[in-house]
Amino acid sequence: MDLHSSIYNDEKLLKKLDAIREITIEDSLENEMVINMGPQHPATHGVLRLVLRLDGETVMAAVPELGYLHRGYEKMAEDMSYIEYIPHTDRLDYTATLCNNVAYVLAVEKLLGLESPKRAQYIRMMVAELSRIAAHMVAIGTYAMDVGAVTMVMWTFREREKIHNIFDKLIGARFTTSYTRIGGVAADADDEVLQMVKEFLDQFHSALDEMDKLLLGNKIFIDRLEGIGVLSKEDAIEYGVTGPNLRASGVEYDVRRAKPYLFYNELDFKIPTFSEGDCLARYFQRGDEVRESVKILYQILDKMPKGEIMANDPKHVLPHKTEIYTKMEELIHDFMLINYGINPPVGDVFFSAENPKGELGFYIVSNGTGHPWKMKIRSPSFCNLQVISKLCKGAMISDVVAIIGSLDPVMGEADK
Amino acid sequence: MEFKELIKKKVRNQFGDAVEEVVEFRNDLSITISKNNIVDFAKYLKEDSDLQFVTCKDLTAIDWATRKKRFTVVYHVYSFKNNFTIRIKSNIDEEPPQIETVSSVWESADWYERETYDMYGIKFINHPDLRRMYMPEGFQYHPLRKDFPVIGIPGSLPLPKKVE
Incomplete structure (x- = not known):
């Protein structure tokens, strides 16, 4: 038997x-095979999970699953005052904290109908552009590392480190900046900081060229990216993709130009675009954007005006600490602002700013009290991730890594 | 500012009484439309040659807690041609909280509607894949509703058991 x-x-x-x-x-x-990629996978930039259906090495379908880093920031916003929420914006896109800070306070200022002084706005522009360079350095470095060029990440992080040294000097923190305030910025940029920025920019161009030389002379790098994950112009618009990914598909849309905020309308810069829409175009796109940011920064340093860094609006803007200790009026205002909040008028506003990942929008609904009634974060990484199943379909499994890297999602932002 | 007037005029001509409210606040134009007309309205905004609101930037909902029509679904759509963002609102009842999906008009609304369903429990009728976006599958509550406490509900998420 x-x-x-x-x-x-x-x-x-x-x-x-x-x-x-x-x-x-x-x-x-x-037979077809279903495999799980992530949430703990080095190439998924955090905790993105992809469920892949494979036929041999070809991806038949890819389903992204989000929510592994969901912290409920929209819920928390409803329970804290507008000023308290500033540090939490750091934790959205943690590679470009200052861009988030700037976008958030601009949204609140739009709700209040408040304008901060010119110097404060120029400083905001400066830190946002520095932050953009730092974020793109992370994006390019990790992207190259994902497809096999490991040296690149050392070089880009070296440049990013220099930017963080500037932040350290200006803000006192390197990552968790929380630098902007409603109506201005927390600390003035003194001559030493401006000098540091200038020194950084002067050496940065040659560093960028060196990086390009390292990667573009590498046949493996080009072969793995060229013609992979092509996102057409129509699809990019249809799926609400923004930022470098949209511009790499040939749409000339940049919030800094379309709806100029701060003083971007006073500056002269180009919006680089590429028509290919593949992974390689998205790499070039980020490189070109960094070069434009350098141009913008030189202009900001030239034009940096003198003056106040906080708006003169005691009902909405926190007074300086030394004034609280010495003046009665300021003490009262500080007490009221901290305990009861800034009480913006009843209404709702949507404000969006150009972040390294795309268009970061804040939709704030106010009912006249110190807490927002509702705060919606339109996070670019979330919107950009939506095309991933379309791009991965029909690609090889090794291309999936390149596609995720080229879209450059940050899960802190996508999961909120 | 002329474009705003054009939108108002066109929308009023086309939809008449279905347009419930037109508000301008801080230069943002928002139009409230009756919930039965939402898909037609979306199609019209997208396909009209003067307007061309081709991309949906954002979609969310507001929980008013005490109003008779408890929820408002909010859409932000953008027109590249006119460089203009418009806000569309639609008020819906608490029971049943449902509205027609616009993902057939704007592809990007797919995930936004899933997120809104997850957070508010609003059902989007005819949505191709209405699953939760962030919260786990078996979760019973909808966290962004005002009756959900900020600290969460103890026991609502299964945690690993303590090993004896």
């Missing part, structure tokens, strides 16, 4: 077991 029939009495099970015994290696290759 067969060994199987002595153990199992079930006829069906026996047949199944017999069938399994006849499976060969060729059979298993002919």
Whole structure:
């Protein structure tokens, strides 16, 4: 008697077991396979999970699953005052904290109808552009590392480190900046900081060229990216993709130009675009944007005006600490602002700013009290991730890594 | 500012009484439309040659807690041609909280509607894949509703058991 029939009495099970015994290696290759990529995968930039259906090495379908870093920032916003929320914007896109800070306070200022002084706005522009360079450095470095060029990440992080040293001097923190305030910025940029920025910019161009030389002379790098993950112009618009990914598909849309905020309308800069829409174009796009940011920064340093860094609006703007300790009026205002909030008028505003990842928008609904009634964060990474299943379909499994890297999502922002 | 007047005029001509409210606040134009007309309205905004609101930037909802029509679904759509963002609102009842999906008009609304469903429990009728976006599948509540406490509900998420 067969060994199987002595153990199992079930006829069906026996047949199944017999069938399994006849499976060969060729059979298993002919069938489709479902695998999990992430949430703990080094190439998924955090905790993105992709469920892939594979036929051999070809991806038949890719389903992204989000929510592994969901902290409920929109819920928390409803329970804290507008000023308290500033540090939480750091934790959205943690590679470009200052861009988030700037976008958030600009949204609140739009709700209040408040304008901060010119110097404060120029400083905001300066830190936002520095932050953009730092974020793109992370994006390019990790992207190159994902597709095999590991040296690149050392070089880009070296440049990013210099930017963080500037932040350290200006803000007192490197990552968790929380630098902007409603109506201005927390600290003035003194001559030493401006000098540091200038020194950084002067050496940065050659560093960028060096990086380009390292990557673009590398045949493997080009071969792995060229023609991979092509996002057409129509699809990009249809899926609400923004930022470098949209511009790499040939749409000349940049919030800094379309709806100029701060003083971007006073500056002269180009919006680089590429028509290919593939992974390589998205790499070039980020490189070109960094070069434009350098141009913008030189202009900001030239034009940096003198003056106040906080708006003169005691009902909405926090007074300086030394004034609180010495003046009665300021003490009262500080008490009221901290305990009851800034109480913006009833209404709702949507404000969006150009972040390194795309268009970061804040939709704030106020009912006249110190807490927002509702705060919606339109996070660019979330919107950009939506095309991933379309781009991955039909690609090879090794291309998936390149596609994720080229879209450059940050899960802190996508999951909110 | 002329473009705003054009939108108002065109929308009023086309939809008449279905347009419930037109508000301008801080230079943002928002139009409230009756919930039955939302898909037609979306199609019109997208396909009209003067308007061409081709991309949906954002979609969310507001929980008013005490109003008779408890929820407002909010859409932000953008027109590249006119460089203009418009806000569309639609008020819906608490029971049943549902509205027709616009993902057939704007592809990007797919995930936004899933997120809104997850957070507010608003059902988008005819949505191709209405699953939760952030919260786990078996979760019973909708966290951004005003009756959900900020600290969460103890026991609502299964945690690993303590090993004896």
